[in-house]
Every structure is written in structure tokens, then in C-alpha cells.
Amino acid sequence: MDQAAGDGPEAEALRASIAASPFHTGLGLRIDAASRGTVELSMDVTSDRLNLQGSVHGGVLATLADTAMGLAVRTEVGPDRPHATVEMSIRYLRASRPGRIEATGHTQRVGSTLAFAEADVRDADGRSLARASGIYAVGTRDAQ
Amino acid sequence: MDQAAGDGPEAEALRASIAASPFHTGLGLRIDAASRGTVELSMDVTSDRLNLQGSVHGGVLATLADTAMGLAVRTEVGPDRPHATVEMSIRYLRASRPGRIEATGHTQRVGSTLAFAEADVRDADGRSLARASGIYAVGTRDAQ
Amino acid sequence: MDQAAGDGPEAEALRASIAASPFHTGLGLRIDAASRGTVELSMDVTSDRLNLQGSVHGGVLATLADTAMGLAVRTEVGPDRPHATVEMSIRYLRASRPGRIEATGHTQRVGSTLAFAEADVRDADGRSLARASGIYAVGTRDAQ
Amino acid sequence: MDQAAGDGPEAEALRASIAASPFHTGLGLRIDAASRGTVELSMDVTSDRLNLQGSVHGGVLATLADTAMGLAVRTEVGPDRPHATVEMSIRYLRASRPGRIEATGHTQRVGSTLAFAEADVRDADGRSLARASGIYAVGTRDAQ
Numbered sequence: 019m020d021q022a023a024g025d026g027p028e029a030e031a032l033r034a035s036i037a038a039s040p041f042h043t044g045l046g047l048r049i050d051a052a053s054r055g056t057v058e059l060s061m062d063v064t065s066d067r068l069n070l071q072g073s074v075h076g077g078v079l080a081t082l083a084d085t086a087m088g089l090a091v092r093t094e095v096g097p098d099r100p101h102a103t104v105e106m107s108i109r110y111l112r113a114s115r116p117g118r119i120e121a122t123g124h125t126q127r128v129g130s131t132l133a134f135a136e137a138d139v140r141d142a143d144g145r146s147l148a149r150a151s152g153i154y155a156v157g158t159r160d161a162q
Numbered sequence: 163m164d165q166a167a168g169d170g171p172e173a174e175a176l177r178a179s180i181a182a183s184p185f186h187t188g189l190g191l192r193i194d195a196a197s198r199g200t201v202e203l204s205m206d207v208t209s210d211r212l213n214l215q216g217s218v219h220g221g222v223l224a225t226l227a228d229t230a231m232g233l234a235v236r237t238e239v240g241p242d243r244p245h246a247t248v249e250m251s252i253r254y255l256r257a258s259r260p261g262r263i264e265a266t267g268h269t270q271r272v273g274s275t276l277a278f279a280e281a282d283v284r285d286a287d288g289r290s291l292a293r294a295s296g297i298y299a300v301g302t303r304d305a306q
Numbered sequence: 307m308d309q310a311a312g313d314g315p316e317a318e319a320l321r322a323s324i325a326a327s328p329f330h331t332g333l334g335l336r337i338d339a340a341s342r343g344t345v346e347l348s349m350d351v352t353s354d355r356l357n358l359q360g361s362v363h364g365g366v367l368a369t370l371a372d373t374a375m376g377l378a379v380r381t382e383v384g385p386d387r388p389h390a391t392v393e394m395s396i397r398y399l400r401a402s403r404p405g406r407i408e409a410t411g412h413t414q415r416v417g418s419t420l421a422f423a424e425a426d427v428r429d430a431d432g433r434s435l436a437r438a439s440g441i442y443a444v445g446t447r448d449a450q
Numbered sequence: 451m452d453q454a455a456g457d458g459p460e461a462e463a464l465r466a467s468i469a470a471s472p473f474h475t476g477l478g479l480r481i482d483a484a485s486r487g488t489v490e491l492s493m494d495v496t497s498d499r500l501n502l503q504g505s506v507h508g509g510v511l512a513t514l515a516d517t518a519m520g521l522a523v524r525t526e527v528g529p530d531r532p533h534a535t536v537e538m539s540i541r542y543l544r545a546s547r548p549g550r551i552e553a554t555g556h557t558q559r560v561g562s563t564l565a566f567a568e569a570d571v572r573d574a575d576g577r578s579l580a581r582a583s584g585i586y587a588v589g590t591r592d593a594q
Binding site (some may be wrong): 031107109111112126127134139146149151 | 395397398399414423424434437439441443
């Protein structure tokens with residue numbers, strides 16, 4: 019994939035990690051841009067990811083938001099330090115229809131053991147579908 | 163699937179809804195038991211649902227928890243009243259490995275416009291992997 | 307109190323409501339600025355509002371954040387429509403010491419029955435101490 | 451205060467800490483029972499702790515819940531290890547009127563750096579007013 023406008027040096031390694039991950043490729047996740055502390059993702063939500071009422075399943079948007087936040091943390095701590103979600107919360111502002119969905123995750127604070135991030139999930143028209151926040155445990159290079 | 167021990171009259175309709183949903187069958191979700199206000203789900207997490215560090219992706223557990231809570235709400239409001247996740251939060255107590263994962267969702271309160279639910283996610287040994295809470299908007303039969 | 311720089315026409319009514327509320331005056335809450343969808347509060351945290359470890363008690367910051375978000379919702383729905391917190395979550399980025407603390411609440415979306423808001427809590431140096439989000443049930447003028 | 455029915459050996463030290471804290475005595479917090487991993491608090495909410503609509507201010511219930519959870523963590527880690535709220539979320543199931551309010555906090559898991567707890571807040575009739583969850587950073591005796 020070509021370098022995107024908002025890319026920093028973190029983007030290439032992040033795209034390689036995602037390309038090697040069956041979970042992320044299975045979702046069809048794309049990294050549209052990545053720089054220190056901020057990651058933009060997108061995916062095309064198909065009709066097999068809807069809830070019983072025909073909207074995009076909340077779990078899909080939660081997965082997208084958690085991934086955008088976790089990768090934003092990863093741009094700061096680097097691939098060698100483990101980072102695991104401790105807590106994630108998401109608020110759904112609007113029902114979502116199938117189609118392109120984007121998420122931007124950014125860090126709020128990265129400390130020595132915990133990192134805080136937030137994410138905004140939008141439809142193709144740029145309307146905010148969901149807002150999320152997450153806390154990530156970050157390890158040391160030596161410890162794990 | 164045969165009637166399970168903890169089943170109420172709500173279980174059959176719930177299983178039929180899930181069986182007809184590509185999203186839920188794609189995840190391999192099973193309804194192990196369902197009665198008014200409580201739904202027990204399970205799934206076998208395979209190696210294509212792991213995060214970059216080899217644990218079960220948090221989004222998978224969030225999806226499982228959200229589904230268990232949403233279906234628990236559905237056992238109370240019935241299939242004809244729409245119910246959509248307004249907010250979901252999840253706290254991860256332990257890293258999860260591939261294998262069987264279970265979730266129990268139960269309602270805390272179901273009002274005229276909002277329902278509150280909580281979920282516990284466990285591994286096959288019964289250890290709690292995550293705890294979740296959710297708020298669901300419930301509609302009226304006439305309005306939608 | 308004089309009109310502040312960021313004030314809209316909503317500010318005066320909001321200050322009058324706060325001035326008449328024993329809870330808000332007891333906390334020493336000030337409305338520094340208010341306009342449609344955004345409210346800035348501040349208070350001076352004294353040493354009788356600390357936790358057992360000498361930091362500002364998390365409940366004080368949670369109260370400040372909830373109030374900033376609820377009042378931001380109020381600037382949109384007006385004083386005649388009831389608005390009650392349905393859910394509030396707060397993440398503490400740094401320990402807080404006694405002194406001036408500020409909070410800005412702003413609405414993300416105000417619908418017919420639910421409003422979504424977020425808040426940032428800062429110390430006198432502008433460092434973010436906490437980030438919060440909230441969901442508010444908003445009523446109709448006639449119904450209540 | 452006399453030893454209560456549900457008390458463990460942790461209760462006395464906890465009551466002494468609370469009695470020495472201006473914040474906790476200012477709220478009128480009582481420790482009704484405490485044992486390893488569980489703390490029951492109560493307070494009498496007076497009319498100067500109401501929101502603009504005459505219900506108990508959500509920040510008061512959040513403070514009570516956070517305190518019950520934090521003290522439950524303290525019964526496990528001991529008074530010498532610092533414990534600070536990292537995240538707290540609360541869902542309000544019902545509007546609360548002035549009068550006696552109780553909260554029970556209990557730990558879900560206490561790890562080496564993080565502790566997870568939940569709380570239930572009830573009125574004098576035992577009806578659940580709010581449900582809360584919290585994450586606490588716990589330090590080491592040496593480090594701080």
C-alpha cells in the first residue's frame with residue numbers, strides 16, 4: 019500500500035503487522051494513516067455483520083474502535099512493548115448502515131504502565147457513529 | 163439444538179433468530195440457555211480471532227458480551243420491540259487464550275425506554291475473563 | 307457576575323440556576339463561560355476534599371465533570387425539559403492536587419430522548435486531569 | 451462504633467481512616483460492614499445534595515460508589531499500598547430521593563498493579579439506584 023498523506027514512520031510497520039494478522043485481515047481492516055499517537059482505520063461493513071435489526075452490530079464498531087486505540091498506543095510504545103486492553107467503553111450516537119466505516123484512535127496519555135486513548139467512529143459521510151475510550155496496560159521490554 | 167436445562171419459553175425463538183443471522187452464525191455463537199432476563203452464550207475462539215499479541219482480541223469478547231446482554235434484554239421486551247445498544251463498557255480481568263468462551267448476560271432493569279444489563283465472560287474453567295455492562299434503547303411496538 | 311468572553315445568551319440563566327442550588331454553591335462551582343452546547347466550570351479544591359492519600363477525591367472530579375456535561379445538555383434542551391444522568395464514566399489521567407480545577411463539558415449529540423456529552427477536567431496549568439463521557443435522558447416539556 | 455455483623459478484622463482500621471478524613475466525615479459516610487474484598491457504606495443524603503431537578507446529584511452517588519470500591523480494594527492490598535482510581539463508570543437505574551443511601555463495593559480481581567471492583571448503590575428500601583464499576587492502580591509498598 020502506498021504511503022498516505024497523514025503517515026509517519028510508524029505506518030509501514032503497523033501495516034505489516036496488520037497484514038500478517040488473520041483477525042485484522044478477516045475484518046478487512048485498512049490503515050489509512052498512522053503517525054505518532056494517531057491511527058486512522060477503515061473497513062467496508064458488509065451485510066453479514068448486522069445485528070438482528072439490520073444495523074451494523076455494535077461489536078463490530080467496538081472492535082474497530084478498540085483496534086484504532088490499541089494501534090495508536092502501539093505507535094507510541096513500539097511493537098516490542100506489550101499492550102493489552104484493560105477497559106473499553108463505547109457510546110453509539112447513531113444507527114449504522116452497511117458501507118464504509120472509519121475510525122480514528124488517538125492517545126490521551128501514555129504512562130509507564132497505563133495508556134489512555136479515545137476513538138471516533140464515522141460513516142462515509144463523516145457523521146460520528148460512535149465515540150469510544152480505552153485504557154491499555156503497557157509492559158516493559160524486559161518484563162515480557 | 164435440544165432444550166437446555168436453564169431454558170425458558172424464550173429460548174426457542176432466540177435460537178431461531180440467531181440461526182437466521184449471518185453475523186451470529188459467522189461467530190459460531192451458541193445459545194446454551196435462555197430464560198426471562200438471562201441468556202448464556204458460548205463460542206469456540208479459534209486462532210484467527212487473536213490480537214497482535216496472541217490473546218483473544220478484546221473486540222471478540224466485547225461482541226460476545228454485547229450480544230449476551232442484548233439478547234437478555236430481548237427476552238424481556240420481546241422480538242417485536244426494537245432494542246439497540248446505547249453504551250457498552252467492558253473490563254478485561256485476564257488475558258484469554260483460544261478455546262471455549264462463555265458469556266452470561268442478565269438484565270438489571272428494563273424501563274419503558276431504556277434497559278440496563280450486565281455480562282460476565284468466562285473461559286472453559288469458569289474463570290472470569292471480562293465483566294461488561296450495557297445500556298439499551300428499547301422502542302415501542304407502534305413506533306417503529 | 308459579569309458576562310464572560312465565551313458567553314452566549316444561555317449563560318445568565320445557568321448562573322442563576324446554580325446560584326440558587328445549595329449543592330452547587332456548596333461545592334463552590336463557578337460557571338466561567340457557557341454557550342449553546344458547551345459549559346466551562348471551575349472550583350477551588352480545598353484540603354477537605356482529598357482522598358486518603360492526599361489527592362483530590364475522584365468523586366469530586368466526577369461531580370465536576372458530570373455537572374459540566376449536564377449543564378452543557380441543559381444549554382441545548384432548555385431549563386424546562388428535564389435531563390438526568392443515565393451513565394457517566396471518567397478516566398483519571400493524573401493525580402490532582404488541591405487548587406483551582408476547571409472542567410469543560412460539551413455535547414456530542416442531543417436526540418429526542420438521549421443526549422451524549424464529554425468533559426475534560428484540567429488543573430490551573432491546563433494539564434488534563436481526567437476525561438469523562440456521559441449519557442443524559444432528556445424529557446419532553448409536556449411529559450413531566 | 452460497634453463491631454457490625456459483617457465485619458472482618460479489616461473494619462476497625464478502615465473506620466479509623468475514615469474518621470480522620472475531612473472529606474469522608476464531611477459526607478457523613480459510615481462504614482456499616484467491612485471484610486476482605488467487601489465494604490458496605492451508608493450516608494444520609496440531605497436536601498443540599500440535590501441536582502437542579504430535585505433528585506440526588508449523580509456526583510454524590512458516584513462518590514459513594516467510588517469510595518465503596520476503593521475501600522474494598524484497600525481491604526485487600528492493605529493501608530500501606532497506595533490505590534488510586536484509574537477509571538470509574540456508573541449507571542443510574544432510578545432517580546434517588548433524599549434519605550438513607552447504601553453502597554456495597556466488592557473486588558472482582560486484585561492483581562499486582564491493577565484492581566477491579568464493582569458497586570451497587572441502594573435506597574433504604576433496598577432498591578438498586580445505581581451500579582458502578584471501577585479500576586484502581588495499586589502500588590507497591592516500596593515504590594511510593
